[in-house]
Structures are given as C-alpha cells and as structure tokens.
Amino acid sequence: MALVNDVKREINAKIVYVGPRGAGKSTALRYIYGKLKAEYRSELKSTPLGEHQLLFFDFTYPQSVRSGGYAVRFHLYTIHGESDSPLPWKMLLKGADGMVFMADSDPQRLEENIASSAQLCEALAHYGKKPGDIPVSFQGNKRDLPHPLPLARLVSETFPELEASAIGVTADKGEGVLEGLQRVVRAVLHNLGQGELPEEVGGEERPQDEGTVAGQPMVVDQDFDAAGLRVAPAGEPVMLNSGVLSVPLRLLDSGGNCMAEFKLGITITN
Ligand SMILES: Nc1nc2c(ncn2[C@@H]2O[C@H](COP(=O)(O)OP(=O)(O)OP(=O)(O)O)[C@@H](O)[C@H]2O)c(=O)[nH]1
Numbered sequence: 001m002a003l004v005n006d007v008k009r010e011i012n013a014k015i016v017y018v019g020p021r022g023a024g025k026s027t028a029l030r031y032i033y034g035k036l037k038a039e040y041r042s043e044l045k046s047t048p049l050g051e052h053q054l055l056f057f058d059f060t061y062p063q064s065v066r067s068g069g070y071a072v073r074f075h076l077y078t079i080h081g082e083s084d085s086p087l088p089w090k091m092l093l094k095g096a097d098g099m100v101f102m103a104d105s106d107p108q109r110l111e112e113n114i115a116s117s118a119q120l121c122e123a124l125a126h127y128g129k130k131p132g133d134i135p136v137s138f139q140g141n142k143r144d145l146p147h148p149l150p151l152a153r154l155v156s157e158t159f160p161e162l163e164a165s166a167i168g169v170t171a172d173k174g175e176g177v178l179e180g181l182q183r184v185v186r187a188v189l190h191n192l193g194q195g196e197l198p199e200e201v202g203g204e205e206r207p208q209d210e211g212t213v214a215g216q217p218m219v220v221d222q223d224f225d226a227a228g229l230r231v232a233p234a235g236e237p238v239m240l241n242s243g244v245l246s247v248p249l250r251l252l253d254s255g256g257n258c259m260a261e262f263k264l265g266i267t268i269t270n
C-alpha cells in the first residue's frame with residue numbers, strides 16, 4: 001500500500017528484501033546504494049528493530065518516475081543480522097508494495113531458503129495476503145559458487161507457486177542485482193497504474209522539483225496491528241536535572257519478546 005505525500009507530491013513505495021540469513025540481502029542493498037548518485041538517494045541507515053537491525057534507504061529515479069503527476073520514491077528495506085524470529089519480518093512486511101526474495105544458491109542452504117519462504121508466507125498471511133498478491137522478484141544469489149543449485153530447482157523448491165522466472169545474481173560483484181530491482185520496481189509501478197521506467201538506476205538528469213528526503217522507517221505506520229503488545233518497566237525511573245522523570249520501558253510482543261526499548265519522559269506539574 002503505497003503512501004501518498006500530497007505536500008511533496010510523492011508516492012512512497014516500499015520494497016522489502018527478504019530471504020534467509022546470509023543470503024546476500026545487505027550486500028545487494030549496499031550495491032544498489034553505491035550505484036545511485038547522492039542527489040537521488042537518502043542516507044543508508046541502520047536502526048534497531050526490536051532485537052534486530054533494520055537496514056534501509058530510499059531513492060527516486062533521475063528521470064523522476066511519475067504516477068498521476070506524483071514522483072515515485074522507492075524505500076528499500078531489509079533486516080540485517082540475526083532474524084530467526086518471524087516477528088520483525090511481519091512488522092517490516094506491513095504495507096509492502098513489493099518484495100525481493102534473495103535465495104542462497106548454495107545447495108547446503110536449501111533448507112534455510114525453504115524455511116525463510118515459509119516464514120514469509122506466514123508473515124503475509126497475517127495480513128490476509130500470499131506472495132502472489134504482492135510483486136516478488138526472486139533472485140538466486142551466489143551464482144559464483146562452484147556448484148550452485150540450478151535456478152529452476154531453487155524456485156520450485158522454495159516457491160513452487162511462483163510464476164515469474166528467477167534471476168541469477170552474484171551480489172558480491174553486483175551481477176543481476178539492478179536487473180532484479182528493476183523487475184520489482186516495474187511491477188510496483190504497474191500496480192500504481194504507471195509503467196514507464198528509466199532503463200538505468202543512476203544517470204545524469206536531475207529531478208525537476210524535488211528535494212531529497214531522509215529515509216524514515218515506515219515500519220510502524222498508523223494502522224500497525226498493536227494487538228497483544230505490552231509495555232514493561234526496563235529499569236528504575238531517574239529524575240533528570242531538567243525536572244523530567246525518565247522512565248525506561250520495554251515494548252514486548254505477545255510472546256514476551258522485546259521489540260524496542262525506550263524512555264518515557266514525565267514532567268511533574270504538581
Ligand atoms: N560467494 C558469494 N558470496 C556472497 C555473495 N553475496 C554475498 N555474499 C557473502 O555472503 C555473506 C552474507 O552476505 P550478507 O549480504 O551479509 O547476507 P544477508 O542476507 O544480509 O545476511 P543477514 O543480514 O545475516 O541476514 C557475506 O560474507 C557476503 O560477502 C555472492 O554473490 N557470492
């Protein structure tokens with residue numbers, strides 16, 4: 001569900017890189033980031049998401065892809081590092097307009113690919129969706145390995161119901177990464193009712209009337225499902241010199257896992 005910003009005349013589309021740990025999601029994101037000119041992209045940021053790290057940035061195309069007169073800004077996200085729990089993926093996939101599934105072509109890691117696909121399906125089911133309802137670009141990474149799994153097998157074992165063909169990627173060298181991104185971007189634009197897409201990421205022309213915006217996590221948006229969440233103390237309250245009482249708290253999911261730590265500042269008025 002792309003978010004429309006009428007003030008900036010932008011449509012914000014969310015693309016999530018999913019897949020098993022170590023498949024190459026961060027490598028792909030960093031490669032894309034490195035290919036974009038600074039004026040077209042925000043900073044690459046890493047921020048805590050519960051016990052995990054969210055890696056993200058946003059960009060627009062130089063020729064300023066437009067849908068109904070609005071520029072389209074693409075926000076790319078992945079979870080970095082330990083992410084065995086399905087919860088962060090569930091949060092991240094909320095409102096996603098497209099996904100890139102990074103599979104690991106290492107035959108030894110087929111089970112992890114399958115488990116990740118199952119986790120993804122479960123996360124989408126939480127929102128009443130299945131993979132085909134949101135465009136998926138399937139990328140088989142690490143094609144440079146000595147004996148990578150054949151792409152067709154990788155897809156049929158991991159996503160038997162997927163209709164689109166897979167793209168072979170060597171994210172370390174950037175091979176296939178941009179092609180895989182373009183594929184999902186095209187599908188997202190199609191869903192937004194607009195198909196034109198510049199051929200290249202990067203380029204010489206400057207957008208006409210846009211400033212760049214720093215990436216903001218769009219993970220917890222207004223209609224985030226907060227059912228089952230609890231807030232618990234995370235330490236002793238401290239009275240600050242400013243007269244504000246700082247209360248450390250933890251946000252817990254229904255299973256008691258910590259999703260975030262924060263401090264509540266209370267100004268005592270009487
Ligand atoms: N041989 C090979 N290794 C790769 C390739 N792409 C990434 N790697 C390596 O695979 C390892 C994991 O890559 P990451 O990009 O960190 O993978 P990730 O999916 O972000 O992993 P998590 O953040 O742990 O989920 C790193 O050591 C990369 O250098 C590739 O195309 N070929």
Ligand SMILES: [Mg+2]
Pocket residue numbers: 025026027079080081
């Ligand atoms: Mg990573």
